[in-house]
Amino acid sequence: MNEPEPHPNVNLTPLALSWLALVALTLVSLGLGEWLGRASWLPTLVAAIIWLKAWLVAYFFLEAKLCHTFIRRLIWVFISFAPIALTLTDLYGPQFVALVRI
Amino acid sequence: MGLNGYFKDAFFVNVRGLRNMALIERAAAAAASRSSVEQAGAVALPHDAHMAGRVPGSRAIWVGISCVFVEFTLLFTVYFVARAHFPEAFHAGAELLPRLSGTLITLAMISSSFCLAAAVATIRAGAQRASLFWLVMGLLLALTYPVIKYFEIRWNLAHGIDAQAGVFIGAYYYLTLNHLVHATWGILGMFWVVARHITGAYSTDEYGGLEALASYWHATDIIWLAIFPFFYVLA
Numbered sequence: 001m002n003e004p005e006p007h008p009n010v011n012l013t014p015l016a017l018s019w020l021a022l023v024a025l026t027l028v029s030l031g032l033g034e035w036l037g038r039a040s041w042l043p044t045l046v047a048a049i050i051w052l053k054a055w056l057v058a059y060f061f062l063e064a065k066l067c068h069t070f071i072r073r074l075i076w077v078f079i080s081f082a083p084i085a086l087t088l089t090d091l092y093g094p095q096f097v098a099l100v101r102i
Numbered sequence: 103m104g105l106n107g108y109f110k111d112a113f114f115v116n117v118r119g120l121r122n123m124a125l126i127e128r129a130a131a132a133a134a135s136r137s138s139v140e141q142a143g144a145v146a147l148p149h150d151a152h153m154a155g156r157v158p159g160s161r162a163i164w165v166g167i168s169c170v171f172v173e174f175t176l177l178f179t180v181y182f183v184a185r186a187h188f189p190e191a192f193h194a195g196a197e198l199l200p201r202l203s204g205t206l207i208t209l210a211m212i213s214s215s216f217c218l219a220a221a222v223a224t225i226r227a228g229a230q231r232a233s234l235f236w237l238v239m240g241l242l243l244a245l246t247y248p249v250i251k252y253f254e255i256r257w258n259l260a261h262g263i264d265a266q267a268g269v270f271i272g273a274y275y276y277l278t279l280n281h282l283v284h285a286t287w288g289i290l291g292m293f294w295v296v297a298r299h300i301t302g303a304y305s306t307d308e309y310g311g312l313e314a315l316a317s318y319w320h321a322t323d324i325i326w327l328a329i330f331p332f333f334y335v336l337a
Contacts, residue, residue, distance in 0.1 A: 010223050067157070
């Protein structure tokens with residue numbers, strides 16, 4: 001049996017819930033910066049929060065799941081770039097700098 | 103028009119008519135053969151089913167959003183290269199900036215983005231007045247961004263945080279001011295879409311302009327959600 005085709009959203013509840021989640025994640029990331037200071041794993045945690053917040057906007061506000069494949073891929077590649085680059089810079093920053101100097 | 107001219111016109115009309123008929127017949131035959139091939143499932147369709155999907159707003163706005171994404175990918179790359187080369191400057195940098203203004207801008211961005219998403223959802227449901235309400239709320243929240251930024255820069259300059267204050271602050275100014283420029287285009291677009299909405303340009307069937315603006319603003323929001331921790335959270 002064919003699954004029903006997803007339709008663009010007309011309901012405000014998922015939008016309001018995702019907005020609440022975005023506000024909560026913003027306050028959590030602010031608290032992390034305040035309390036954890038220079039913890040070595042902070043950039044990885046912050047990267048995860050960046051990705052989660054961008055995913056919430058892309059999935060619920062932009063409705064990326066309904067978009068044309070090119071747009072969907074463009075969004076997922078862009079929202080993944082900063083968290084991945086942040087994690088790699090945190091883990092391999094000195095090696096990267098040494099490589100560039102050579 | 104003489105008799106000769108009349109026959110000449112009639113001849114060309116008939117030739118054109120015959121040519122059009124031939125084209126129509128050829129198209130119909132092609133469609134029929136494509137249909138039989140599709141039913142047989144023998145050949146992949148030129149437009150695969152997995153490529154299907156919506157283009158929110160318009161194709162033109164997605165060309166613009168793609169360009170903005172490429173631009174900020176390059177700007178982020180510069181940030182990461184600088185961060186890798188000067189880790190101490192970037193660790194100490196977040197302590198210099200006013201976190202309150204960064205947090206308020208983030209809350210303004212996500213809240214105005216929510217309002218625009220609500221404006222699109224309500225126009226789809228046929229509630230034009232509610233849609234206009236959410237759009238105006240989105241505009242008012244978006245307008246707080248440049249106001250907060252103005253006070254933030256005043257605070258920075260009063261504390262000696264100008265573009266000469268090191269690599270971290272240099273990266274902070276070029277990324278955040280670049281984002282502000284892009285947000286300003288979005289705010290100007292909101293004024294235009296509010297004016298069109300008031301004149302009844304959008305309905306359940308036709309809301310492409312409103313959705314295009316909302317898509318651009320969500321993209322601007324996604325970019326800010328990365329910039330905020332880069333400069334105000336990571337220490």
